Amino acid sequence: MIRKVKFSLKYKFVVAISVLLLLTMGFYLSYALNIFKEDKAADVYSIALTNSISVAERTKLLINEDTNLLNSLKDSESGDDIGQKMQTMASTHDEILGVECLVNNENYLSAKNNKKLAELTGNDEEKILDQAHGAFEWMKSIPTGATRVEMAAVTGFPSHFTIIKALEQNLKCALHISYEKLMPLMNETLNYGTYILTGSGKVFFKLNNINVPKDLKKIVTDQAVVDIEQGVKKFDDNGVAVIRAFSKVPGLELISITEIEESKAFLASSLLIQKSLFFGILILSVAVIVGILFTKRMTKNVQTLFEATTQMSQGNFDVNPSAEGNDEIGALTDSFIDMKDKILMFMDEMKEKARIESELKVAQLVQNSFFPKHAMVKSTFSFDGRYMPASECSGDWWGYFEQGPIVTMIVCDATGHGVPAALITAAAHSCISTLRIDSEKTYISPKVVLEKLNKVVCSMNSEILMTAFVLEINEEKGEIKYSNASHMNPFLIHKINDEYTKEGVDPLIGNNGARVGEKITSSYEETSMPITKGDRIVMFSDGLTEMEVEGKAWGQRNFLKSVLKGCHREASGLLNAILEDFGEHRKNAPLQDDITLITVSFEGQRVIIEDKNAKTDDSLYVISKLTNQENLEFLTGNKINHLIGHNTLDLKREIRLVEVLESKKEFYLPDYIDDSYKKQSWNLVSNFKIPAVLKEMGQKFNDDFTEAIKADVLKLVAEELLSNAFYHSNGDQAERGKEILLTPDREVEFLFAVSNENVIVSVKGPTGFSSREKLINSICRAYKEKAPLDGSGGAGLGLYMVYEKSNQFWVINGGPNAGQIICVFEKFNRYKKAKERVTSFHYMAKEIRS
CATH class of the missing domain: 3.30.565.10 (Histidine kinase-like ATPase, C-terminal domain)
Structure with missing residues (x-):
C-alpha cells in the first residue's frame, strides 16, 4: 500500500532552508548583540563613573575656594580685625550670603551680604543673622581642624549651604554660601542624572532636572558605597533597574551620584535587536520565496517520478517520465526508465520461466509415473527401489516387467541430469514398455533388453549416453541372469554362517559391455548364477557413492558398510536402512547427481495373497x-x-x-x-x-x-x-x-x-x-x-x-x-x-x- 503524502518534499526543502537561516541568524544576533551589549555596558559604566568623579572633584574645588577665604581670618590680631575682614568677605564675594565666627567660644561675630540677600529674596527686608538664627551651636560643637557642610543653617536665608570650620582652637567660623556657587557643576547630559548627597542621605545639590529616588538612605548606607570611595553598582528602585555611579567628595561628607535607568542605557541595544528581527523576517521571507521558486523545478521532477512509480505499482508500465536538467534528479529519472525496461524484460523472463517450471512440473509428474509405485513381494523374494532426482527431472530410471515366473529388472543412468537426460530415460521407459508387451509372446533375455535399448537411444542421434544394468530373477530355477552396459557393478551378498560380512560380498562384474547409445552395433553378453535363501542384491547409480559433503564423498566403503549392516532385513528394510545412513552423510545438502537404489532380498517360500x-x-x-x-x-x-x-x-x-x-x-x-x-x-x-x-x-x-x-x-x-x-x-x-x-x-x-x-x-x-x-x-x-x-x-x-x-x-x-x-x-x-x-x-x- 502506498502511503499518503502529507508533507511534500517542496515544503520540506523550504522548511529546511528556513530553519537553517533562522538558526544562522539567531546565532549571529545572539553573538553580535551580546558583544554590543557588553561593549555598551562598559561605556555606560565608564561615562557614569567619570561624570560622578568629575562632579566630586569640582565640588571639592568650589568649596575649597570659599574654605580658603576663612583661612585668611586666622591671622587677625583682634576681634575687630576679624569682624572687619568678615564684612569685607561678605560684601566682596557675591556668592557669600553671610559669615559667622566664634572667638574663644564666647565672642560671637557675624556679617551679612544684604545686597545679595535682597536680590535673592526680592525684597529689602533685613535678614537676621545671630546666635539664635545661625550656626552658633554647630560652631561650638565642631572639633578643632574639622570642616563640616550643612544645608540651610540660617533660618530665613534663601537657599544656601554652610561650611563650618574650626580654624583654630579659639576660632571657629561658618560661611553661608548661595547654591549659585555650585552652578558651574550643571551639565547638559541628556540621559544621565547627577546629584550630590550628604552623609545622612539628604540631597545636597541637583545638577539637572531629574527625579531623585525617594529612599536615599538606602544609597548612602549600601555596603559598596560605605566601603569604597568611588564605583558603579546596579540598584533596584522598586522594580526598576538603575545603574548608579558614586564618588565621595574628599574631606566632606558629600557623595556625588550619577545615575541612569538600565532600560534607557541600553535603549540602542533594544532598538538594534528590534530592527535586526525586522531585517531577519525580511530575509526569511525572501529566502522562503526564493526557496519555493528554486524547489519548484526540482520537486516537479520528483513529483513526475512519484506519479510514474504510482502508475507502475498499479500495473501500468507504459510510463516514460522526463526530467529537465543534468543534475541527480535527471540521472535518477533515466535510471528509473532503465529500471522499468529491465523490469518488463524480467517479467517476460519470469513468465517464460514460470511456463518452463510449470512444464517441468508436468514432466516431473509424467516421469514419476515411469517408476514402480510399491515394493514387489514374490513367493521367494522381494524387491524395492527409490530414486531421488538432483533437479526437477531425473536422468536415472528403473523399472521391471514380468514373464511368468521370471522378473526382469532394469536400472539406467543417463549422462548428466535434468531435462535432456530425462528425455533419454523416457525413451528407455518407452522401450521397456514395448518389451513388456513383446514378452507376452516371446521370452526377452537381459542382453536382448540392452540391445533393443541401445538401438532406441542410438536412433535419437543424441550426444547423451546411458549406462544400464539388467537383472533377471527366475523363481522356478532359483537363479539370476544379468547383463551390464558399463553401469556401476551391483553387489550380491551371501549369508555366511548366518551373518553378512564382506567375505560374502560378490560384485556382479561379468560381461561389462559398451554404454547404451555409444554405437548401434554394440552387442552384450549375459551371465547366470544360482541364488540361495538369504542372499541380497543391491543395485545403485554413481550419484549415491559420489555424493560429496564438505569435500568428502560417501564412497563405496561407507556404502558397503551400510549395506552389510542392513542385510538382516528384507528388501524394503534394507533400502530404508541404507538411505538413512546416506541421509546422515548428506545432512540435507542438495544432491549433486541423480540417485537410484534398488534392493532385492531372497527368502524361503511364502504365501502371497493377491485375491x-x-x-x-x-x-x-x-x-x-x-x-x-x-x-x-x-x-x-x-x-x-x-x-x-x-x-x-x-x-x-x-x-x-x-x-x-x-x-x-x-x-x-x-x-x-x-x-x-x-x-x-x-x-x-x-x-x-x-x-x-x-x-x-x-x-x-x-x-x-x-x-x-x-x-x-x-x-x-x-x-x-x-x-x-x-x-x-x-x-x-x-x-x-x-x-x-x-x-x-x-x-x-x-x-x-x-x-x-x-x-x-x-x-x-x-x-x-x-x-x-x-x-x-x-x-x-x-x-x-x-x-x-x-x-x-x-x-x-x-x-x-x-x-x-x-x-x-x-x-x-x-x-x-x-x-x-x-x-x-x-x-x-x-x-x-x-x-x-x-x-x-x-x-x-x-x-x-x-
Whole structure:
C-alpha cells in the first residue's frame, strides 16, 4: 500500500532552508548583540563613573575656594580685625550670603551680604543673622581642624549651604554660601542624572532636572558605597533597574551620584535587536520565496517520478517520465526508465520461466509415473527401489516387467541430469514398455533388453549416453541372469554362517559391455548364477557413492558398510536402512547427481495373497497385496491369524516376530517391546483421566514424532483404545460420557513406546474379546457402513478407525478377564509411503502375562 503524502518534499526543502537561516541568524544576533551589549555596558559604566568623579572633584574645588577665604581670618590680631575682614568677605564675594565666627567660644561675630540677600529674596527686608538664627551651636560643637557642610543653617536665608570650620582652637567660623556657587557643576547630559548627597542621605545639590529616588538612605548606607570611595553598582528602585555611579567628595561628607535607568542605557541595544528581527523576517521571507521558486523545478521532477512509480505499482508500465536538467534528479529519472525496461524484460523472463517450471512440473509428474509405485513381494523374494532426482527431472530410471515366473529388472543412468537426460530415460521407459508387451509372446533375455535399448537411444542421434544394468530373477530355477552396459557393478551378498560380512560380498562384474547409445552395433553378453535363501542384491547409480559433503564423498566403503549392516532385513528394510545412513552423510545438502537404489532380498517360500477370495488356512502367516478392506474380507473367509502387508517397513522382522510370539504359550509385552524403546506406562481406574494422560504423552514424546507419523493421529488412536477399554470393562453396560470407575485389580494399562523404527500404542483392558470372527466381522461391517450399529455403542466403528490408521494391528485375546490391542506405526521417511502402507493384522489367543 502506498502511503499518503502529507508533507511534500517542496515544503520540506523550504522548511529546511528556513530553519537553517533562522538558526544562522539567531546565532549571529545572539553573538553580535551580546558583544554590543557588553561593549555598551562598559561605556555606560565608564561615562557614569567619570561624570560622578568629575562632579566630586569640582565640588571639592568650589568649596575649597570659599574654605580658603576663612583661612585668611586666622591671622587677625583682634576681634575687630576679624569682624572687619568678615564684612569685607561678605560684601566682596557675591556668592557669600553671610559669615559667622566664634572667638574663644564666647565672642560671637557675624556679617551679612544684604545686597545679595535682597536680590535673592526680592525684597529689602533685613535678614537676621545671630546666635539664635545661625550656626552658633554647630560652631561650638565642631572639633578643632574639622570642616563640616550643612544645608540651610540660617533660618530665613534663601537657599544656601554652610561650611563650618574650626580654624583654630579659639576660632571657629561658618560661611553661608548661595547654591549659585555650585552652578558651574550643571551639565547638559541628556540621559544621565547627577546629584550630590550628604552623609545622612539628604540631597545636597541637583545638577539637572531629574527625579531623585525617594529612599536615599538606602544609597548612602549600601555596603559598596560605605566601603569604597568611588564605583558603579546596579540598584533596584522598586522594580526598576538603575545603574548608579558614586564618588565621595574628599574631606566632606558629600557623595556625588550619577545615575541612569538600565532600560534607557541600553535603549540602542533594544532598538538594534528590534530592527535586526525586522531585517531577519525580511530575509526569511525572501529566502522562503526564493526557496519555493528554486524547489519548484526540482520537486516537479520528483513529483513526475512519484506519479510514474504510482502508475507502475498499479500495473501500468507504459510510463516514460522526463526530467529537465543534468543534475541527480535527471540521472535518477533515466535510471528509473532503465529500471522499468529491465523490469518488463524480467517479467517476460519470469513468465517464460514460470511456463518452463510449470512444464517441468508436468514432466516431473509424467516421469514419476515411469517408476514402480510399491515394493514387489514374490513367493521367494522381494524387491524395492527409490530414486531421488538432483533437479526437477531425473536422468536415472528403473523399472521391471514380468514373464511368468521370471522378473526382469532394469536400472539406467543417463549422462548428466535434468531435462535432456530425462528425455533419454523416457525413451528407455518407452522401450521397456514395448518389451513388456513383446514378452507376452516371446521370452526377452537381459542382453536382448540392452540391445533393443541401445538401438532406441542410438536412433535419437543424441550426444547423451546411458549406462544400464539388467537383472533377471527366475523363481522356478532359483537363479539370476544379468547383463551390464558399463553401469556401476551391483553387489550380491551371501549369508555366511548366518551373518553378512564382506567375505560374502560378490560384485556382479561379468560381461561389462559398451554404454547404451555409444554405437548401434554394440552387442552384450549375459551371465547366470544360482541364488540361495538369504542372499541380497543391491543395485545403485554413481550419484549415491559420489555424493560429496564438505569435500568428502560417501564412497563405496561407507556404502558397503551400510549395506552389510542392513542385510538382516528384507528388501524394503534394507533400502530404508541404507538411505538413512546416506541421509546422515548428506545432512540435507542438495544432491549433486541423480540417485537410484534398488534392493532385492531372497527368502524361503511364502504365501502371497493377491485375491481376496483365495483360500489358505494352513499357513502361520500370509503376505497380502490387497487393500485393507479386501484383507478383512479375506480374513473373514480364512482362519489365518497373521496377515502381513507386503509393503511393511521390515518384512523379515515382522515375520520373525510372528514366529517368536506364536512359539510361546503366553504373551509377554517385553518380548515385543524391549529396552531399546523409549517408553512410558500409565495405569488408569477412571476414564476421566484419559485427557490428562494424553496431554502428558504429547509433552513427553513431542520430539519423537516424524512427518509420516502425525501426533494428532496417535492421540486419536490412543483415546479410542482407552475409551473402548473402559466402555467394555463392564460387559458393554457402561454409559458413554459418564465417569467409569474401576477397582485397582481391574485397571486399564496404557503404554506408549518409541524406537528408531516404530511408535507403539498399547492398551490392556480388564475384559477380553469374544472371538476372532466377531472382532473381524464388526470391523468389516464398520468398513462397509461407516456408521455404528444401532443399540451396540460403537460396534466396531472405533476399531475400524484404529485399524485403518495403524500399520500393524495386534489383538491379544487373554480370555474373559484380559484383552490387549497393540497398534504399531512404522517410521517411514515419507508420508506418502506411510499412507500407502497395507495394514498388517495379527490375532493371538493367549494368556497375557503382566
